[in-house]
Amino acid sequence: MAEIINEVKFSDAGMAEIQRYISHYPEGRQxxxxxxxxxxxxxxxxxxxxxxxxxxxxxxxxxxxxxVYEVATFYTMFNLKxxxxxxxxxxxxxxxxxxxxxxxxDMIKQKLNIEEGETTADGMFTLKPVECLASCGTGPMLQxxxxxxxxxxxxxxxxxxxxxxxxxxxxxxxxxx
Amino acid sequence: xxxxILTEHINVPGxxxxxxxxxxxxxxxxxxxxxxxxxxxxxxxxxxxxxxGRGGAGFxxxxxxxxxxxxxxxxxxxxxxxxxxxxxxxxDRVFMQKNPHALxxxxxxxxxxxxxxxxxIYIRGELMFVLRILEKAIAEAYAAGLLGKNIMGSGYDLDLxxxxxxxxxxxxxxxxxxxxxxxxxxNPRNKPPFPAVxxxxxxxxxxxxxxSIASVPWIVNNGGAEYAKIGVGRSTGTKLISASGNINNxxxxxxxxxxxxxxxxxxxxxxGGILKGKxxxxxxxxxxxxxxxxxxxxxxxxxxxxxxxxxxxxxxGGFVSGSMLGSGAFIVFDEDQCIVRNxxxxxxxxxxxxxxxxxxxxxxxxxxxKVLHRIxxxxxxxxxxxxxxxxxxxxxxxxxxxxxxxxxxxVASAVRHFRDEFEWHIKHxxxxxxxxxxYRGQLETITA
Amino acid sequence: xAKITFDGIEVEVADGTTILQAARKIGGxxxxxxxxxxxxxxxxxxxxxxxxxxxxxxxxxxxxxxxKLVASCITPxxxxxxxxxxxxxxxxxxxxxxxxxxxxxxxxxxxxCDQAGECNLQDLSYExxxxxxxxxxxxxxxxxxxxxPYIQLHMTRCILCYRCVYTADQIAGNRVHGVLGRGDAAEIxxxxxxxxxxxxxxxxxxxxxxxxxxxxxxxFKNRVxxxxxxxxxxxxxxxxxxxxxxxxGDQVLRVTARKxxxxxxxxxxxxxxxxxxxxxxxxxxxxxxxxNRASVISANHYELxxxxxxxxxxxxxxxxKNLPQH
Numbered sequence: 001m002a003e004i005i006n007e008v009k010f011s012d013a014g015m016a017e018i019q020r021y022i023s024h025y026p027e028g029r030q031x032x033x034x035x036x037x038x039x040x041x042x043x044x045x046x047x048x049x050x051x052x053x054x055x056x057x058x059x060x061x062x063x064x065x066x067x068v069y070e071v072a073t074f075y076t077m078f079n080l081k082x083x084x085x086x087x088x089x090x091x092x093x094x095x096x097x098x099x100x101x102x103x104x105x106d107m108i109k110q111k112l113n114i115e116e117g118e119t120t121a122d123g124m125f126t127l128k129p130v131e132c133l134a135s136c137g138t139g140p141m142l143q144x145x146x147x148x149x150x151x152x153x154x155x156x157x158x159x160x161x162x163x164x165x166x167x168x169x170x171x172x173x174x175x176x177x
Numbered sequence: 178x179x180x181x182i183l184t185e186h187i188n189v190p191g192x193x194x195x196x197x198x199x200x201x202x203x204x205x206x207x208x209x210x211x212x213x214x215x216x217x218x219x220x221x222x223x224x225x226x227x228x229x230g231r232g233g234a235g236f237x238x239x240x241x242x243x244x245x246x247x248x249x250x251x252x253x254x255x256x257x258x259x260x261x262x263x264x265x266x267x268x269d270r271v272f273m274q275k276n277p278h279a280l281x282x283x284x285x286x287x288x289x290x291x292x293x294x295x296x297x298i299y300i301r302g303e304l305m306f307v308l309r310i311l312e313k314a315i316a317e318a319y320a321a322g323l324l325g326k327n328i329m330g331s332g333y334d335l336d337l338x339x340x341x342x343x344x345x346x347x348x349x350x351x352x353x354x355x356x357x358x359x360x361x362x363x364n365p366r367n368k369p370p371f372p373a374v375x376x377x378x379x380x381x382x383x384x385x386x387x388x389s390i391a392s393v394p395w396i397v398n399n400g401g402a403e404y405a406k407i408g409v410g411r412s413t414g415t416k417l418i419s420a421s422g423n424i425n426n427x428x429x430x431x432x433x434x435x436x437x438x439x440x441x442x443x444x445x446x447x448x449g450g451i452l453k454g455k456x457x458x459x460x461x462x463x464x465x466x467x468x469x470x471x472x473x474x475x476x477x478x479x480x481x482x483x484x485x486x487x488x489x490x491x492x493x494g495g496f497v498s499g500s501m502l503g504s505g506a507f508i509v510f511d512e513d514q515c516i517v518r519n520x521x522x523x524x525x526x527x528x529x530x531x532x533x534x535x536x537x538x539x540x541x542x543x544x545x546x547k548v549l550h551r552i553x554x555x556x557x558x559x560x561x562x563x564x565x566x567x568x569x570x571x572x573x574x575x576x577x578x579x580x581x582x583x584x585x586x587x588v589a590s591a592v593r594h595f596r597d598e599f600e601w602h603i604k605h606x607x608x609x610x611x612x613x614x615x616y617r618g619q620l621e622t623i624t625a
Numbered sequence: 626x627a628k629i630t631f632d633g634i635e636v637e638v639a640d641g642t643t644i645l646q647a648a649r650k651i652g653g654x655x656x657x658x659x660x661x662x663x664x665x666x667x668x669x670x671x672x673x674x675x676x677x678x679x680x681x682x683x684x685x686x687x688x689x690x691x692x693k694l695v696a697s698c699i700t701p702x703x704x705x706x707x708x709x710x711x712x713x714x715x716x717x718x719x720x721x722x723x724x725x726x727x728x729x730x731x732x733x734x735x736x737x738c739d740q741a742g743e744c745n746l747q748d749l750s751y752e753x754x755x756x757x758x759x760x761x762x763x764x765x766x767x768x769x770x771x772x773x774p775y776i777q778l779h780m781t782r783c784i785l786c787y788r789c790v791y792t793a794d795q796i797a798g799n800r801v802h803g804v805l806g807r808g809d810a811a812e813i814x815x816x817x818x819x820x821x822x823x824x825x826x827x828x829x830x831x832x833x834x835x836x837x838x839x840x841x842x843x844x845f846k847n848r849v850x851x852x853x854x855x856x857x858x859x860x861x862x863x864x865x866x867x868x869x870x871x872x873x874g875d876q877v878l879r880v881t882a883r884k885x886x887x888x889x890x891x892x893x894x895x896x897x898x899x900x901x902x903x904x905x906x907x908x909x910x911x912x913x914x915x916x917n918r919a920s921v922i923s924a925n926h927y928e929l930x931x932x933x934x935x936x937x938x939x940x941x942x943x944x945x946k947n948l949p950q951h
Contacts, residue, residue, distance in 0.1 A: 024338040026252075026295075029378055034360035035343045039305065051817050061360075066803045069816035073805040074362040074532075075343025077302045089303075093264045094465055094522045095421040095508050131346065131526050132264040132465075133303050136419060136506070137427030146306040173309065345807070362804070367671035367699045533785060533804075533811035535672045540726040543809040547762040564759060571722030574693045575674055 008056040014044045017174045018060065031061050034071055038078055043145075043172045047087060048079035076130065084119040084126040086165050089143040093132040096139030100153050104140040105129065107158055124166060146173055179433035180407060182395045182415045183388065187275050193310060195317040198278040204323055206286045206394035211331035214397070219290035223393060225401030227413035232258055232349070232386030233464060233504040234579075235488050239401075244373040245291055246381040254382040255293040257284060257390050258354055259300040259307075262346040264465035264526060265506030268417035269387035271429045273300075273307050277314035281337065283390035285323060286397055288335050291383055295336045299358050301349075302342040311339045346530035350578045351384040352376075353532065364534045365578035388417050409435035412487035416502070418447075422509035425449035438462070438484040438491075439476050442509065455511040459594075462491050463503020465523050466583030468590030469516070470500050496590065515615050517602050520591040521549035527584035538581040541572040545588050552599060555606030562599050566592055627704040631655060632712045644697035644708055645676055649887065656887075657710050658720075658749050660727070660834050661786035662698035664889050669791050670698035673784065674723045675749060679716050682707035694719055717753075724753045727784050729760040730809065731835070738782065740836030742849040742921045745888055746784060765809065772802065773820035775827060775841050775900050780812045783837035789813065789829035796893050797823040813837070824863055827899040831882045831890050842900050843871075843879040850921040852878055854914035859907055863895035869914045877903045886917040 010018065021036040034057065041053050049072055051065075058065040072078045079087070090105055105116075108127055112120050119126040135141045138150035144165060152158050191197035198204070210219050224239030245253060257280065261269040273280055280298070288296045300308050315337055318324045326334045340358055342348050348357045352366035355377050376382025392414060396404045405413045412434040421427045424442070426449035432441065441447045442457065451457050460475040461467060476484055479498035484490055491502045510519070528542040545568050548561050569585035576582070592599060598616040602609040609616070628637045631648050632655045638647045646664075648656045657678055662670030676698045680691040685705025694716060697708070710716055728750060735741040767780035785804065790813070793800035801819045806812055815821070821829070830838045852871040859866045871879040880899045882890035902908065916922040 021340075024297075024340070026378060029359065031360035032340070032358060035302065035357065036341050038343060039302065039341060064800055066801055066816065069805060070362055070803040071343075071360065073816070074807050075302065075345050076529075076807075077344030092522075093526055094519055095265045095506075097519070097522055098422045098508070098510065098514060130303075130344070131529055132262060132266075134261050134267040134270040134301070136265050136267050136421035136508070137429070139421070143303060146309075148306075173305065362807075367696065369701075528808065531808040533806075533808040534787075535674055536726045536784065537674055537723055539785065539809050539811070540729050544726075544729060544760065544762070571719070571726065575677060575719050575723065577671060577674075577696075 008052050014040050047083045084123050087126045089128050089130045091133045092129040095136035099139040101140040181431050184431040206397040210286045210397050216290045222401035226396045226404035231388035238389050246374045252380050253293045254377045255288045255291050255296040256384045257298040259387050260349040262349050263504050265508040266419050266464050266504045268419045268429045277311045279391050283393045287393050294334050298339045308339050347532045364532050409487050416505050418505045418507050420448050420507045423452040423511035424509045434487045436486045451511050458512045459510040461508040463501045464506035467501040467503045471594045516595040516598050517553050521553045523587045524549045535577045537572045538576045542584045555610040557603040627702045629702045629706040631708045644700050657697050663788050666791040671696045679709045679713045720753050730765040738836045739839050739844050745834035773822045777839050777841050782835045788832040792829050792832050797825040824895050827896045828893045846878050856911040856914045857908035865892045
């Protein structure tokens with residue numbers, strides 16, 4: 001077990017980001033930084049949090065691993081199983097449905113030949129329905145990492161979007177600054 | 178065109194930069210407050226303004242501020258609630274994305290009023306891209322001496338940080354937000370103690386919505402009395418409305434409180450009427466948790482008066498024939514929309530978002546969703562309708578936090594106003610489950 | 626001090642006392658039930674909602690009623706407060722509704738549950754529930770999990786009171802189990818396979834109000850109402866060594882902490898006392914344990930039912946109670 005934990009290593013930029021978040025909180029309250037750290041970890045380690053990664057976070061924050069598991073399983077943005085290269089977080093909530101979200105989700109399922117929660121065989125896409133993303137005026141819409149793709153109300157727009165995404169490389173956002 | 182307090186410069190190119198923002202009068206309130214006013218004077222102006230919490234509850238902001246405990250030697254915190262997650266609501270996201278400095282200015286002025294030296298903006302985790310916009314703007318503000326030590330030479334210090342959530346609607350509830358900000362599961366706290374006494378890190382804390390905080394600079398610059406002149410009665414000032422659903426012009430509108438609902442729906446200045454010239458069926462006027470109203474009751478009160486976009490007018494008639502202004506999320510349904518399907522969708526949302534801490538909400542939200550799923554998919558029984566009402570009632574008012582109420586109201590109101598549609602689904606499961614099937618009986622009674 | 630009126634009965638308690646504790650001072654049938662609150666555990670309470678009461682007068686100073694029902698276990702009293710519990714129909718209806726909620730995902734198979742006879746949920750349902758269920762959907766189920774050699778977790782029976790989590794945090798230390806997931810998908814667990822083996826960890830069994838956490842050294846060995854509870858003690862280097870033994874004849878089937886009429890332990894005990902001391906010779910017997918709660922355990926009292934103190938001297942304190950007259 002110990003060897004595996006040692007293998008989890010954040011990039012220098014990632015570690016700097018983690019330290020920056022920890023510095024935002026008073027002495028002894030470093031646990032407060034757990035959510036931003038999980039976002040960094042998810043960006044660095046393939047879009048999901050393995051138990052080893054979570055144990056590493058516990059080590060950084062000097063808390064019990066169970067405290068990390070409890071938090072990670074509460075918040076739906078954290079994936080606890082491996083995911084595809086691009087996770088399509090599709091809004092399925094009422095206002096988007098008034099503008100055709102159900103139909104868009106069906107189209108995605110058909111085109112990618114996957115069900116909700118599944119990943120395409122080539123590991124390119126995971127379909128993850130999510131609740132309201134605060135983009136109700138521009139539905140149907142979805143999120144991939146830190147970008148919103150809005151008004152995906154026709155098959156052509158959806159095709160074009162998927163094609164663009166196929167050719168998009170994944171970057172960790174804080175590396176771009 | 179009414180007065181624009183929050184959005185006057187929102188579409189100015191480059192307004193997200195400090196330079197352009199200041200060119201348009203930005204950060205004047207910081208200078209005025211820190212150099213010429215005492216914190217208590219700022220609080221008084223906000224009290225005078227009649228500003229009410231824009232997150233949904235509508236509690237007077239100045240009064241909330243005056244409850245803040247001020248024990249010696251204990252830090253106080255201002256926390257901005259940017260966890261905008263109520264379905265239908267997107268005003269704060271658009272506002273922060275376009276005009277981050279306006280929120281930061283509000284945070285500085287408000288923190289000064291409350292005597293907070295460290296403040297946080299808690300933003301929902303899905304909005305990491307907005308977090309980066311805010312962090313960039315905050316860095317600019319630090320560099321310009323608007324944040325940090327001795328702001329503008331006033332002797333006042335403030336550190337401002339942005340903290341992301343991780344995907345949990347419940348963190349919009351202020352004590353769940355504080356738990357989350359402390360790095361815990363977003364379980365709402367039992368009250369008392371209230372955050373004003375024991376909030377973030379067990380210190381006195383005020384939690385305010387983005388729009389509330391962003392309204393403070395105008396109030397400081399122009400005076401609370403000026404603000405109170407805008408609007409109608411106890412609904413003072415302007416309000417950002419997130420308009421969505423089957424309308425021609427969805428988007429965020431800043432209105433003076435008091436605009437007639439009919440004008441808001443049909444005027445080209447706002448929603449621009451129903452998409453494709455269809456008929457209006459219903460509206461959820463304040464975010465998914467507030468009661469849905471059929472067309473006749475959203476346009477006119479039960480007494481036959483024009484319904485206005487104010488806290489009071491939208492709630493006229495109580496829950497029998499009224500609703501709430503809530504977060505100002507105005508969701509419009511045309512004649513082709515199925516109320517049962519929508520109610521199931523909302524119930525699924527609240528089931529998904531219940532924290533699971535207290536039993537009525539944890540168990541009741543799932544129960545309602547399952548029953549509604551059955552009705553929507555053609556497996557309902559007549560007694561299910563009363564069962565839904567009864568389960569909603571068992572949740573309402575009996576939970577730790579308002580999520581229980583938020584889950585109960587949409588179900589109870591949908592049954593109240595569209596009972597025949599539920600009955601039709603149950604009596605005619607085959608027709609009702611055809612793709613695009615909609616019950617139109619109710620429409621006949623509401624065409625004006 | 627604060628004087629309050631609870632179901633028409635006046636009681637005076639220290640400032641800061643909760644409504645529930647004030648009601649317990651009165652005692653008897655007016656006391657609200659409590660499924661999640663546990664006096665020895667800091668931060669417990671407020672979750673299950675079965676202790677909701679109506680405050681019809683907030684205090685002498687501010688006589689306005691509280692708008693909603695309040696959780697009596699966490700709401701402090703105010704001088705002059707007037708509270709209604711068994712005398713208020715809204716309270717009883719709300720409680721009935723909450724009991725129904727607690728039961729919709731709970732298996733209704735008490736006859737095969739090890740906790741039967743000493744289960745707080747069973748008692749609660751008997752007093753406040755209804756005989757039929759309106760729930761026709763599928764119930765939530767989980768597989769049984771061993772948390773190490775002594776404790777079994779059957780999440781299907783859990784009502785998410787969080788008591789075992791507080792116990793691990795406050796009594797046992799080095800917590801490895803917690804609440805995972807959210808909403809009605811929340812569960813008690815260790816996430817990765819992990820063993821709960823701290824010296825005080827067995828206390829999670831005693832605080833569990835239902836049959837979710839059970840003692841593997843006792844599970845299905847007997848029915849609790851066939852056993853004879855006896856207070857006993859031993860010199861223990863870790864805990865007070867004050868326990869209740871649950872015997873069949875001379876055989877010690879189970880060791881637990883001593884619990885009061887609200888199922889709250891008097892003193893937490895260590896795993897050695899609980900799991901490893903199963904011989905009569907390990908213990909000094911003090912006398913029979915009077916189980917003073919609505920439970921089948923107390924149905925078969927073997928201690929003297931009616932006591933004439935002047936004739937029978939030197940009786941253990943537990944027999945000197947005023948037994949209800951039927």
